[in-house]
Amino acid sequence: xxxxxxxxxxxxxxxxxxxxxxxxxxxxxxxxxxxxxxxxxxxxxxxxxxxxxxxxxxxxxxxxxxxxxxxxxxxxxxxxxxxxxxxxxxxxxxxxxxxxxxxxxxx
Amino acid sequence: xxxxxxxxxxxxxxxxxxxxxxxxxxxxxxxxxxxxxxxxxxxxxxxxxxxxxxxxxxxxxxxxxxxxxxxxxxxxxxxxx
Numbered sequence: 001x002x003x004x005x006x007x008x009x010x011x012x013x014x015x016x017x018x019x020x021x022x023x024x025x026x027x028x029x030x031x032x033x034x035x036x037x038x039x040x041x042x043x044x045x046x047x048x049x050x051x052x053x054x055x056x057x058x059x060x061x062x063x064x065x066x067x068x069x070x071x072x073x074x075x076x077x078x079x080x081x082x083x084x085x086x087x088x089x090x091x092x093x094x095x096x097x098x099x100x101x102x103x104x105x106x107x
Numbered sequence: 108x109x110x111x112x113x114x115x116x117x118x119x120x121x122x123x124x125x126x127x128x129x130x131x132x133x134x135x136x137x138x139x140x141x142x143x144x145x146x147x148x149x150x151x152x153x154x155x156x157x158x159x160x161x162x163x164x165x166x167x168x169x170x171x172x173x174x175x176x177x178x179x180x181x182x183x184x185x186x187x188x
Binding site: 011012014015016018019021022023024027031034035037038041042045046049050053056057060061062065066068069072073077078079080081083084085087088090091093 | 109112113115116117118119120122123128129131132134136137138139141142145146149150151152158162164165168171174175176177182183
């Protein structure tokens with residue numbers, strides 16, 4: 001009963017996080033700030049919803065598959081976001097809200 | 108009920124996917140859209156009660172990483188990582 005209530009609360013919080021991340025994807029001015037909004041969708045929306053679904057039926061093969069998706073997402077999403085932002089900087093897309101640049105594009 | 112919130116977020120991400128200025132916006136939007144689709148698949152699998160829907164989710168989240176790395180590696184000149 002406690003897990004049911006906690007799962008429902010976490011699902012609603014994840015839906016609110018997904019809406020806020022999508023609004024950030026629409027309203028932010030730049031690729032480097034939009035990547036923060038995409039991470040908000042991935043971590044706050046997807047990971048929280050999957051944790052809530054694991055709490056719905058613990059210790060079953062169904063929740064084991066959900067846990068596998070959660071672990072794969074925790075490894076793959078920072079990798080892809082980092083390589084996209086690095087390539088965007090290398091191809092010459094400048095940040096619009098930058099105050100001071102400390103990296104000259106070299107390794 | 109939560110699926111509709113995620114579907115609304117998917118529509119808003121898809122607007123950015125269509126009207127992104129550069130390719131990096133489209134790659135970020137594709138990753139976010141695949142995450143939203145995987146979440147909707149997981150919610151639907153728990154509503155129906157069948158566990159083989161999650162196999163589709165595992166394949167989609169793996170192909171998201173591989174496809175993103177392949178396209179970005181193609182767009183860049185050389186020496187990735």
